[in-house]
Amino acid sequence: MSATAIGTTERATASYPPQTFGRVLHGEWIKFWSVRSTRWSLVALVVLGVGLTAMICASSADWLASGDADESPGSFVTWGMMLAQVTGVVLGAMVVTSEYGTGMIRSTLAAVPRRGRVLAAKAVVLTGVLLVAGTVTAFAGYLAGNFFLDRAGVGVPLDGDGVVRALFGNGLYLATLGLLTAAVGLLVRHTAAALSIVLGTVFVVGTMANLLPGTWGEWVSKLLPGNAGMTIATPVSFNPEALGPWTGFGVLVLETVVVLAAGWWALVRRDA
Amino acid sequence: MITARALTKTYGETTAVDGIDFTVRPGLVTGFLGPNGAGKSTTMRMVIGLDRPTAGEVRVNDHRYADTPAPLREVGALLEARSVHPGRSALDHLRWLAATNGIPRSRVDAVLEQVGLGAVAARRVGKFSLGMGQRLGIAAALLGDPPVIVLDEPVNGLDPEGIRWVRTLARELAAEGRTVMVSSHLMSEMALTADHLLVIGRGRILADCSMSDFISEHAASYVRVRSPQQVVLAETLQARGLAVTAYDGELRVDGRDAVTIGDTAAAAGLTLHELTVVSSSLEEAFMTLTADSVDYHATTGAAA
Structure with missing residues (x-):
């Protein structure tokens, strides 16, 4: 009985400002920048994206200028980004799977019990950063690579066919691929698994699918996320079979939306 | 106030929490006592909405935690395992938590001082000892100055001074009129901290009474x-x-x-x-009470 008596001295819950999406977004923004893996991934993005493009252009400029070249210089000014996309995949995975790996997800969902908001905030931070970083890196890579092509007389002008589209396209592609990886992360909740699935699909399955027989194999190859999405990120694709830049990107976006919906469902329904 | 009604959680064939009812009242430290695997952590995870009940429900201040407008202002929780990214500093961990709930930066510094981590706030959590990790978890629970506080095994990894600190803190928080729920598998710890006792074994409530009633009834x-x-x-x-x-x-x-x-x-x-x-000690009374509900008995001689 004494317990009940004491129990009546309930502490009043003050009226606090409600948790808005903006606050959740601010929290995710702090989280994103306060681990070292973010900075390392972005450094790797710039080093690979700019450095490799400059290297391949410097070493191929003379060949491209000669009559023997059977590739377009337009395929070379974004060359490094083909490998640099790995960093977008890594960042996309880490934003989700590092929380499951460390138990952080419990803190996150206790602080923000409306789980859809957590996902939306992560998606905005991740795609926003990758969009900017991917575009900036692509421009820097273009300027560095084109310097060598220009010297050999095979420069690709910025107002050339598809060049500006490809540079912004790198930002779009990287952001979407990162988001796709984050969505896979929500389903598998494991860093290595998420990385293996996405990198395996983009780099291994993507290259091997055209070994499948007939038009069936051709379509599988075209529709795989990497093959479909990458054409928007280069002025001239190495792959003549690929879908057009915007069609291909549309396919990647659609695939991302589907996996993201499954990831959202898993986040909202499953125990943390 | 935390209220559970027919709260149930099953994982496949295993029933972790078996239709329990309880009320945790404000102004008291309620000890949630049970052997390992009795369902303490599962229940506490359901309180803050991390796990979804299979049946029944648990409400905090008369609504589901997920419907709370300002979560950390309403319930502060220390969860059983580490729930922090080891690569982030203690300060950054509390900063992002504060940001999500619109808690001012000054409050972050205040709780860091309160738990004694002010000097190591900039250090990455991965370098923390178990006890420092627990203190950070408690800082996170106090961050929103909430009327309801849930602490799962808070004295784990703490040295004697830290254990005494947690005890005093829990009693102070309750004296301020807050609802304080503290879990432990140690009767001796609860005897020193709790006013009210909820004993759980195999997912069922075995005793729900005041600490003094429990003592007079069981520790004859x-x-x-x-x-x-x-x-x-x-x-x-x-x-x-x-x-x-x-x-x-x-x-x-x-x-x-x-x-x-x-x-x-x-x-x-x-x-x-x-x-x-x-x-007969309280520990013995607790052992007798939960003897049938312990999942993992130590055996001698028999091969596991």
Whole structure:
């Protein structure tokens, strides 16, 4: 009985400002920048994206200028980004799977019990950063690579066919691929698994699918996320079979939306 | 106030929490006591919405935690395992938590000082000892100055000074009128901290009573008396109004008043061979209560 008596001295819950999406977004923004893996991934993005493009252009400029070249210089000014996309995949995975790996997800969902908001905030931070970083890196890579092509007389002008589209396209592609990886992360909740699935699909399955027989194999190859999405990120694709830049990107976006919906469902329904 | 009604959680074939009802009231420290695997952590995870109940529900201040407008302002929780990214500093961990709930930066510094981590705030959590990690978890629970505080095994990994600190803190928080729910698998710890006791075993509530009721009911003590004149002594003690039970070769007198027994015997000229106060500890009472509900008994000799 004494317990009940004491129990009546309930502490009043003050009226606090409600948790808005903006606050959740601010929290995710702090989280994103306060681990070292973010900075390392972005450094790797710039080093690979700019450095490799400059290297391949410097070493191929003379060949491209000669009559023997059977590739377009337009395929070379974004060359490094083909490998640099790995960093977008890594960042996309880490934003989700590092929380499951460390138990952080419990803190996150206790602080923000409306789980859809957590996902939306992560998606905005991740795609926003990758969009900017991917575009900036692509421009820097273009300027560095084109310097060598220009010297050999095979420069690709910025107002050339598809060049500006490809540079912004790198930002779009990287952001979407990162988001796709984050969505896979929500389903598998494991860093290595998420990385293996996405990198395996983009780099291994993507290259091997055209070994499948007939038009069936051709379509599988075209529709795989990497093959479909990458054409928007280069002025001239190495792959003549690929879908057009915007069609291909549309396919990647659609695939991302589907996996993201499954990831959202898993986040909202499953125990943390 | 935390209220559970027919709260149930099953994982496949296993029932972790088996339709329990309880109320955790404000102004008291409620000890949530049970052996490992009894369902304590699962219940606490359901309180803050991390796990979804299979059936029944648990409400905090009369609504589901997920419907709370300002979560950390309403419930602060320390969860069983580490729930922090080891690569982030303690300060950054609290900064992002504060940001999501619109808690001012000054409050972050205040709780860091309160838990004694002010000097190491900039250090990455991965470098923290178990005890420092617990302190950070408690800082996170206090961040929103919430009226309801849930602490899962808060003394884990703490040194004696830290254990005393948690005890005092829990009692202070309750004295301020907050609802404080503290889990432990150690009866001795609960005896020193809790006003009210919820004992759980195999997913069921085995006892829901005040700490003092639990002590008087379960931790009985008696005085063992041996005498060559047992029958006469028994009559003499009963005449003094003492409750005496005769066992083979000894008398057991309820209570712990050895002085009265000794004086009475001496006054009557009776010889005593033994006069011993026997207390059964709370730990024993808890063991007896949960004996049937322990999943993993240590066995000797048998191959696991």
